Amino acid sequence: MEVLRVTRTGYADPAIPLPAYETEGAAGMDLRVNFPQETREKGLVLAAGARALLPTGLKFEIPEGFEVQIRPRSGLAFKHGITLVNAPGTIDSDYRGEVGILLINHGNEPVVIKHGERVAQMVFAPVTRCEVVETKSLTQTGRGEGGFGSTGRA
Numbered sequence: 001m002e003v004l005r006v007t008r009t010g011y012a013d014p015a016i017p018l019p020a021y022e023t024e025g026a027a028g029m030d031l032r033v034n035f036p037q038e039t040r041e042k043g044l045v046l047a048a049g050a051r052a053l054l055p056t057g058l059k060f061e062i063p064e065g066f067e068v069q070i071r072p073r074s075g076l077a078f079k080h081g082i083t084l085v086n087a088p089g090t091i092d093s094d095y096r097g098e099v100g101i102l103l104i105n106h107g108n109e110p111v112v113i114k115h116g117e118r119v120a121q122m123v124f125a126p127v128t129r130c131e132v133v134e135t136k137s138l139t140q141t142g143r144g145e146g147g148f149g150s151t152g153r154a
Contacts, residue, residue: 001068001124002061006098011036012057016116019058028071028121031056031101033113040115051085051104054119062093062124069123070101076119081107084120093127 003019005012012034019029034057035043046052062068070089076082085102101120105111113119143150 001063001066004059004061006034006055006057006059008036011055013040013115016057019122028123030073030118031058031070031099031120031122032116033101033119034058035115043112043114043117045110045112046082046103046105047110048105048108051102052113054101054103054113056099056101058099059096060091060099061096062091064093065127066093067091067125067127068099069125070099071121071123073118073121080109080111081105082111082119088123091122 005014016032016034019031021029033044033054035055044052044054060068068091070084070087070091072083072087082103082105085104089102091099103113103119
């Protein structure tokens with residue numbers, strides 16, 4: 001997959017590493033926040049209950065037939081209650097804009113997000129498509145129309 005750094009003046013920080021797998025068995029690559037020059041030193045304070053769209057400074061060329069899923073980082077979720085508003089987010093293969101990370105703070109305290117901090121992970125995945133066909137009936141199953149909680153708690 002090809003990656004392009006956003007080149008607005010004072011914006012793309014070449015010191016920020018490109019997405020990479022942090023361990024041999026990792027399914028996702030970490031994404032880092034890339035603040036504009038004027039925000040880098042102070043970062044962003046994400047208040048309890050607040051959400052913010054964080055820039056990555058990156059654009060992707062995702063091959064047709066694939067997507068990139070944006071997922072929360074478990075450490076941020078566990079330690080601070082930070083997660084993604086739209087988890088998982090999907091980046092389609094025909095999108096060419098900058099990738100942003102939509103974080104929300106479900107914790108009780110404000111959290112400072114620093115320039116270059118790993119804030120999400122991306123998983124590169126194949127896309128399976130189907131054709132939707134209207135029908136007059138569906139086959140019966142043992143579960144039937146049983147919805148939320150219908151299969152018990154064990």
